[in-house]
Amino acid sequence: MDQFAVTFLPDNITVRVAAGTSIMEAANQAGLPLKSTCGGAGTCGRCAIKVQEGKVEVRGGHLPARLREEGYSLACQTMVMGDAIIAIPPESRLGRHQVLLQDKGRLQDSLTDLLGSYPLDPACSVASLVLPEPTLTENTSDASRLLATLRKEKGLEGQLDLVFLQELPDSLRQANWQVDVTLAAGSNRLIRITPLGETRAFGLAIDLGTTTVVVSLLDLRSGERVMRKGSYNRQAVYGDDVISRIIHATSNEGGLEELRQAALATINDLITAILTSGGIDPAEVTAATIAGNTTMTHLLLGINPRYLRLQPYIPAAAELPVLKAAEVGLKINPLAPVQIFPAVASYVGGDIVSGALFTRIASSEELTLFIDIGTNGEMVLGNSDWLISCACSAGPAFEGSGITCGMRAMEGAIEGVSIDPDTLEVELEVIGGGRPSGICGSGLIDCLAKLRRAGIIDRTGNFQEVATPRLRTTDEGPEFVLAWATQSSTQRDIVLTAADIKNLIRSKGAVFAGIQSLLKTVSLEIDAIERIIIAGGFGNYLHIPNAVEIGLLPDLPPEKYIFAGNTSLKGAELALLSQPAWQESLELARRMTYLELSAGNLFMEEFVSALFLPHTRLELFPSVG
Template sequence: MENSHSKVHFFPVDVTVEIEKGKTILDAAYKGDLFINALCGGDGTCGKCKVILGSGMIESMPTTHISVSEAQKGFVLACSTKVMGNLEVIIPEESKLDKSQILAGEFPQFSGSLAAATSRVEHFRREPLVNKVYLELPQPTLDDSMADYERLCRGIMMKTDVSLEKLTINFDVLKCLPGILRSSDWKVTVTLGYRGSSVEIIEIQGGDTREGNYGVAVDVGTTTVVAHLLNLSRGETIDIEATYNSQIKYGDDYIQRIIYAAENTAMDIMQEVLIEDINHLVFTLVKRNHLTIHDINAVVCAGNTVMTHFLIGLDPTNIRKEPYLPAASFVPPLRAHEVGMKINNNGLLYNLPCVGAYVGGDISSGALAIRLDKAEMLSLLIDIGTNGEIVLGNKDWMVCCSASAGPSFEGSGISCGTRAAKGAIEKLTIRKNYDVSYKTIGDAPASGICGSGLLDCLANLVRSGVIDRTGNFQKGINSDRLRRTDNGYEFILVDRSETSTKRDIVITQADIQNLLRSKAAIYSAISTLLESMGMEPNNIEQLYLAGGFGNYLDVRSAITIGMLPDVSASKVQFVGNTSVLGAKMALLAKDAYEVARVIASRMTYFDLMCNNKYMEEYVSANFLPHTDIEKFPSVAEELMVS
């Protein structure tokens, strides 16, 4: 009988995978835990998963993403090429999605750029969600014959403000209590876990072990997962680690992942790969700092609503179906091992509360981080990613929404787009003579252009007159950089002689239209919130930009293209990864955790999907900077438009 499986040998990693015939090369790569840059999730639309066929039998679908010269060299798309026999496949450098390429600078540390945002706000009293209390209990006598558990509770109440009614105990811990008390001469450390209406005794250890109390704050992003290790006793950040979200293989955005999970009965898989990422980060942090898994007593996660659902095993299917409802917005603390998280067996997992289907715990966390609930001034918080999540308000009221910006600013759907990694163009200038200067991440040879570079590119194209305000190329410009291809006009940003891929880095007419739609989604969402509250851009007194992309974009460029309202640059503050900062604040102070819940409950969520004002504004915002140039007086002056 004919063998129904084939072997795929990947180079240069030297990994061989056995897979069913008829599966794709991308399927084989995933099975071998190899990350190929398939931003579209394998739909064949992004063209980023190019590999080189060394030898073997395949069936490949025709695609416009492979040029004639590339086809002659053996290039195929991994996602649309079926394995029909044993293969040898080369993964070129530009198609790799290497976890090590995540830049540490993409995730500001607690005392970094966020210090300015938090220095003026009151600090919460440090009282970790999981706390260790040292007790020296009086030994029982005939005159003091209180039972062991009640004696322990009495000692806890004398050292803390926890009442007897709130105290509970894990039964396995209770069974060990008599032996631990006596073997330690009644000197013990009790680990208390805050669970809202109760406080659980989750561990009892002999002696004073207060220093060994650690927790991890996690930003569960759609693209990346970032973990900060904290010493809860001292309130210090010990270390940071980050990785790509392994769910990327199932789709670049979370809607694609919901669809994949539903169509392939893969909800459990989506949870498993995410939990595996977090476990990997925790293990790496623990090992590097000479700790044990047992030392980690709590994990606080902040993520969008879909990521939160996947994390704890809730079905997110209804989030993408009208009326767009999550299974739960607030999930009480639960035992971390219940979802497969590998920390102290009795350790607790906390998830920061979501607001709506498309505004999640990462935004509740962000609002907590900048203390929007205490702001006297009208403030705007924007976290720009695949979805632009926006909060407008102050201490009296808060409104929020999510704009479906698409993944353009993360490199997806852009011909030479890439994620922020070594070699990606992050800054770019086009001079009046159309010469291009640029800076890459790590000062490496250019491999593509990431979000901040794309934003600079669009702004400079319109400033230099290469494109008009509709985003169309001006065909009469005197430059060899503008050329016509079978797919329309494109502008050469970097000549192939300077690139690591040995291919020109270009911006095409289709790329520009994608970027216009993305920036229009952000601006029209901001405009809709302002108009709904009877406000105008000049009423904004503080504008916070959060997230990896927000931390690197050029404000002037963002205003020039009309992604941000025309406000003074002095009002704009970069606040980095507020998702992980808010998670850290909650981990270190139960009052902060409760404030995050209050913030989420106070936010009014605007669903933009059926909002007529949003759709009207979106159409108007598909110009540079806007159809109504009067909304952008500084840009009108910059472009000399009357």
């Protein structure tokens, strides 16, 4: 098949692709992933690009007429038919490696804080052994000799794999029968054999998110963190959320394998980058722990995810056996044990269990609400006596998705908005301090609160008749201009439309209704909550009083809120370093009750009541004027 060169600007990166390849796919190959809420169906309009030169076939899709007239087309609907030069506007980029690795969490990040009262007892350990040399009269096999010494010296019953046996004869003799063996905790499977005293052992904690993936390398012998790296999940070209990924995996031939390979490539590239810069051999990485939501876990393992999204929403497996790295496809020691966090249900996954482990919800008497506001708004309520969880489909609005000028919290995102009550003029806070290119979740929350305070929208979110040139009506309806084209880095006005506001109100309503549903199920009121832990990068820029003012979060004093950062990753680090912690995560998942919000009317009634700013029941928000 003919191959053509596609060059992307302004990066000036060229890839060669077959005729008929979409620009979306070519951009992905170039390492320049584009936004794709609809997974390439041509309906979300997020992947707009401009063909500067060359032969392409444009198949259509939904793109505003204004952009079409300016020469834009949709990357997912534009096929390469010859050499081409393509310009990618900043607003269509998913961004590159701008993944939160450190956070402003108040929960600290040192080894002592990570382990707390858990002992350092990692997922694999190293045993030093001196074996008796074989003779003509004492001639048992190498394997029996090794296992007998292990039993005698350490009291352990070792388990052998073929890969290990293949290396064993030379390894023993080259080490002059004085060896270190690395063993998997629990199973005592032998992972690696090395000359005595030279053995390092590293482990990986992996946060496999729908949007981002973070890999953390830890020294298992000292417990110290060596390095963290993160990037976007390459599955993003198949859709922003888990539902579009499940649809891709189950309605396209080879779709599941494409998604599996995309996740693996993301993880393995991060692993390679970490190991290369640390001068570490992949064989030295002898354990891994993975925390991901239920869909991500299914897709990574190539398990059919179809029934996750069909009533009654049943995962293929909630608890998985400890696998080997080679089975999963990780580019580390092939025998390394891989612990994958158990799920509670289809939409409360291992990432939430990992977060619950790290934040010690289950070991505190304080009634805690743990909440991870992403696409699904997962939350856990409880204490050391009981735990109940749910997931509400909040949608990705607070991640900037599905919002006209929405973007993630990264450089160029509007994170704060002030509106002068007299002039209705706007002042913006932009991450990085430069020109804005869009608005992120915290900016959207701020904006809603300030629009309402300034009387520009009412409690239902509808625009009011106010005298400002910033409020205007287009073919698509009314919108408010936050930044004029001359002030923005995209040379286009940055706006918040009436449809965006409805979308945001639905999202915040879903989160609050989820909280209320949990509380009502256990017959408690908001005041009973003693602390609220906000997980994820979302909390990093969140201004609590504004989130309360729009009715996203309960009206409780700010000191009850704790930002815990990437709890999924930190829980994975903890379970990698401490077997008692890993065992506790299995227990946690087993004893966490799951409340299915689509069963019964409770959630829907709460949701409808929450579709106001802040709420129809103002008594729930006494501090909001």
